[in-house]
Amino acid sequence: MAKFEFRLPDIGEGLAEAEVAKWLVSVGDRVTEDQPVVEMMTDKASVELPSPGAGVVVEQRVAEGDVVKTGAVLYVLETETQIGAATGYQAAGAEAVARPAAASAAVPAGAGILAPPAVRKLARDLGVDLATVKGSGPGGRISAKDVERHAAGVNTSPTTGEVGGEPSSIPLGAGQRVRLRGVHKRMAETMALSARTIPHVTGFHELDAGAFADLAARLRRGAESRGARFPFDTLLVRAVAIALRRHPIFNASLDEARGEIVMHEELNVGVATATPEGLIVPVVKHADTLELDRLAAEVDRVSSAAREGKTAVSDVQGGTFTISNTGAWRGGYGTSLIRPPEVALVAFGRIEEKAVVRDGTVVARSMMPMSVTFDHRVIDGEAGLSFALTIRSLIEDPRQLDEH
């Protein structure tokens, strides 16, 4: 028997750390070679790390939620044979995940993934992970057709049972199938948890945002004259941060186990951002204490990085509140799902000229839709309206935003 320490390999894009998202096995479990053992979460994807060999997981050195550095020992595997092949990196900076080779001279334990070399090449070319393809041939042998079907989004493995929960009247075997993975999979899990556990309430508010838009434009021009940038979201983050300071119950979490509401000292505002990989929420840390210029720079930094797919893990952690600005997509009102363990979220729509009545006269004003969603276990209707009112006053009279 040999003990093998499994270390976090470099999982790409120069990331030096990753979060332990989920243990897929428990201490004492027997694992086969290539069996996923732990799911790691990086800024852009969750990665399942396979076991380098067959054996028993005798120790887990890290817990779910821990952020660990590349090279740190994740778990200890007790194996019958020495695991001698690639399980990590000699040097940092390599691009791909080390797929551990077999312990023996050639063939992995058991029949392993049965796919002829040409099919393996096809899978590489199409970016298909053979571990996720069910082979249709004898002994599970994977054919070129299996890979092509998988790449086209047709999962040949019968997963009807895993879709889970309620029986559906629509036969699940029909239609195109796209595998949930990475950021998308994470979104599915988080949002399901949110919808399952949080009683959501959303209020809709229409704000007169003409002065706000003017201020944003002025600050942007000023920044540009200095060669800097001033993202529109900066003032939204600022307004929300001020409102959160005045309404700390919105900057909180519910500790259900202990029956307590935790008011956070830190005020870190996440900005929902569409990326090619999916929706991610990079966080502007200490949004309440940053000078406006610094805040603008920070908003610019995290959102640019997100759009380029270069978000650091630390930049998606620690959020205490989320805003979503759908203006660029001409978004209006919307109900949103809160990101647990947060308790509220504000979504802003597009500022557009609308006919409104002022002093008995119909006039055109620049109006912005705002949707405030909160967790009714923690926040009641009155607090929700009060929070919305504070944001309204900050946006309709935006001088306060520029004063800090």
Add this chain to the structure above:
Amino acid sequence: MVAGDQSDPVDCLILGAGPGGYVAALRAAQLGRSVTLIERGRVGGVCLNEGCIPSKHLSRFAAAKAAAEKLTSSGMPAFAGVPDMAAFQKSRAAAVGLLVKGVSSLLEAAGVTVITGSARFVGRTRVCVEIGEERVRYFDFKDVVIATGSRALDLDALPFDGERIVEPSRALEWMAVPASLLVVGDDYVALEIAVAYARLGSKVTLAGLRERLLPGFDRDLSAAAQRGAHTAGVEVLLSSDPSAQARQADRVVVSAGRRANVDALDLSAAGLTAPSTLFKVDPQLRLDRHVFAIGDVTEGLPLAHRAMMQGRVVGDVLGGKAGAFDSRAIPRAVFAEPEVASVGMTEAEAQSAGVEISIGRFPLAALGRAVIESATAGFAKLIFAMDGGALLGAHLAGPRSTELVAEMALALEMGATAEDLALTIHAHPTFAESLMEAAEVSLGRPVHVRLPKK
């Protein structure tokens, strides 16, 4: 970096022109990269110049003599005289020269720049190449492949003296058959040299350091190799201390493993950590974003054909293709008495992996071809997964095993099952039939051997 030194920018730099390095160079060049290949000796490396090629040349020379002698009982005139080793060495050198020239002309045709010298890193993207005694050139590379190979290790008790106690490569160059020869080692290199010289008339003792010959092979192959060596006239000692015998032998060859050539590379200058023994690489053969390693410097068996496939893969990766070194089957071929070859899992490996297996073993005694050649001692032993019947390993002993193993490697890569092999017609009468028959045995329905009564 020394201030003021001129350096030449290069695209792909490959260190070492052995079977890994030259193949990588050819493939990368084929895919449009501009390749500079650094080699301190001749292209082809140890394999071509002083390993695989000349050793198999010697084995073939000796085996031909043994085969001719075997036929005298069937009426062939007796073999007269002693082998002319000087003439053999001439033909060996000619064969090596021809192949070296072939590799050189391929490299030239592909536009690969070959520079003779020894390289070491002097920066993250820079190497210094010593050319001869005097000259030094610097190259700045975009990508580098470390393919510097390995060298023979000696034993403290038996250090190489280049004359009487030598590494295996030197034993391929002798101009005369030694009257007595001690071969120290139990690997295929030691075994091949022992058998070849015994056949050529030397009094050979093979002193294995471990408890069996060919450790790492299936135990049945170790046993077959030991019996065969005895048949060839080799005295086999196991778990031995060869010091005493070494004093009496005319010549001593030591095959005690190999060591990666990495010390002289000055890896720290490139910000790389030198491995304690061998590099661990990822499936793209990467050590670092622009640093790759292939062949004997990487973890795995130090075999030319493994290095060559890694060379192709790294060439693909350098050429922007989605390459990966993911071969399931790395065959091993031993040119001794009998020929022994193996691919995939051994019986012991399958057992320790907890896989339920079905073994098909077919003795060559039941094969027409083997009877014709008076080579009935061998066998084919195939290991299949009980679940699904996929081939997991093949272990062959007998004439042409080193060729037959290719079919087994293909079967492994294709995920072929016992049924696939059993239902494929193999030409009669050939040794290859033994593979089909062994598959039938594993399925419990052989027609050419009797199954043990239950």
